[in-house]
Amino acid sequence: MNNINEIFAEKLKNAFGVRCKIKFNEPMASRTTFGVGGRADVLIEPEKETDLAEIIRLCNEHNVKFYVFGRGSNILVKDGGIRGVVVHLAGYWFERIVINGIEIECGTAARLKAIEGEAKKNGITGFEFLEGIPGTVGGALRMNAGAMGEEIFNIVKTFRLMDYSGKISEISAEEAGVKYRECEALKNAIALSAVLRGKIGEQEKISKKMEDFAEKRQSSQPKERSAGCVFKNPPGLSAGKLIDELGLKGRQIGEAMVSNEHGNFIVNIGGAKASDILALIDFIKNEVKQNKGISLETELEIIGEDL
Numbered sequence: 001m002n003n004i005n006e007i008f009a010e011k012l013k014n015a016f017g018v019r020c021k022i023k024f025n026e027p028m029a030s031r032t033t034f035g036v037g038g039r040a041d042v043l044i045e046p047e048k049e050t051d052l053a054e055i056i057r058l059c060n061e062h063n064v065k066f067y068v069f070g071r072g073s074n075i076l077v078k079d080g081g082i083r084g085v086v087v088h089l090a091g092y093w094f095e096r097i098v099i100n101g102i103e104i105e106c107g108t109a110a111r112l113k114a115i116e117g118e119a120k121k122n123g124i125t126g127f128e129f130l131e132g133i134p135g136t137v138g139g140a141l142r143m144n145a146g147a148m149g150e151e152i153f154n155i156v157k158t159f160r161l162m163d164y165s166g167k168i169s170e171i172s173a174e175e176a177g178v179k180y181r182e183c184e185a186l187k188n189a190i191a192l193s194a195v196l197r198g199k200i201g202e203q204e205k206i207s208k209k210m211e212d213f214a215e216k217r218q219s220s221q222p223k224e225r226s227a228g229c230v231f232k233n234p235p236g237l238s239a240g241k242l243i244d245e246l247g248l249k250g251r252q253i254g255e256a257m258v259s260n261e262h263g264n265f266i267v268n269i270g271g272a273k274a275s276d277i278l279a280l281i282d283f284i285k286n287e288v289k290q291n292k293g294i295s296l297e298t299e300l301e302i303i304g305e306d307l
């Protein structure tokens with residue numbers, strides 16, 4: 001509690017101590033798939049939209065920054081941790097998955113794996129590409145996550161979001177300002193729920209497609225801890241291929257290494273620090289710029305403070 005002001009911490013505890021899980025000085029390494037990074041001043045888990053709105057209001061009132069985390073599978077937290085509040089949606093309402101014919105209505109803390117599983121169980125096709133993306137619906141919407149030539153916004157009908165004044169609205173996929181790994185509407189808003197839409201399918205065919213996708217991943221992606229692809233693909237090019245062509249696979253800084261299986265993955269081969277990963281990112285960017293004349297942009301979100 002040393003980094004946020006005591007009055008704010010007290011107010012948080014008084015307002016939410018009973019209704020939400022609150023942790024002070026929470027280690028973020030266990031909250032990200034990379035497994036690195038320092039501590040967050042506060043981690044809070046609202047289970048209701050009204051509580052989420054009140055948390056945002058309190059943060060704004062006290063000029064405290066807040067960050068929304070899903071599974072942390074696209075985030076690198078720096079070694080000095082996060083000054084402010086990490087909001088992690090949790091509980092029945094945010095994790096719900098409801099089937100309505102070929103539509104799936106869900107809270108944004110629902111895991112993609114669970115969504116894909118329910119779609120298969122109910123004979124709904126179109127969700128198979130989610131196989132192996134280890135995030136939540138909220139993170140996938142924010143990132144417009146995609147794989148195997150598909151992306152989440154291909155199956156989004158509408159979603160509800162809360163802006164940073166606590167106002168809730170519902171918009172269609174077409175209104176979301178979606179690009180490759182980007183959703184404009186969620187740059188300054190929190191996704192609350194979504195209606196996803198597939199097509200009628202056959203369970204056997206769905207299973208087979210999921211198995212094929214899983215096999216493809218297993219043969220081309222590393223097993224070590226990572227945050228998936230580090231860089232966005234430049235238009236018409238593959239970032240992984242560029243990195244591979246420069247012979248950078250296996251390049252190591254500290255315990256961070258460019259994966260031998262996939263050039264666009266950096267893996268934590270043991271006790272990597274965020275600073276190792278950041279140094280490797282800079283090194284790759286420089287090499288690609290100098291040798292190929294291309295500026296790589298990170299897909300990975302980097303947040304927090306240096307030590």
Ligand SMILES: Cc1cc2nc3c(=O)[nH]c(=O)nc-3n(C[C@H](O)[C@H](O)[C@H](O)COP(=O)(O)OP(=O)(O)OC[C@H]3O[C@@H](n4cnc5c(N)ncnc54)[C@H](O)[C@@H]3O)c2cc1C
Nearest residue numbers: 070071072073074135136138139140142145146147191228
């Ligand atoms: C092994 C591995 C494989 C991967 N493969 C793929 C892949 O094939 N395709 C792909 O696109 N990605 C892939 N990823 C990256 C990652 O899984 C996706 O980007 C995923 O959608 C992120 O979801 P998350 O819940 O972990 O989000 P987080 O990492 O927690 O957050 C990512 C961003 O979303 C924001 N966010 C989270 N929840 C919300 C919310 N409710 N409302 C608004 N913003 C929110 C966060 O603030 C942050 O900006 C992979 C990662 C790993 C580790």
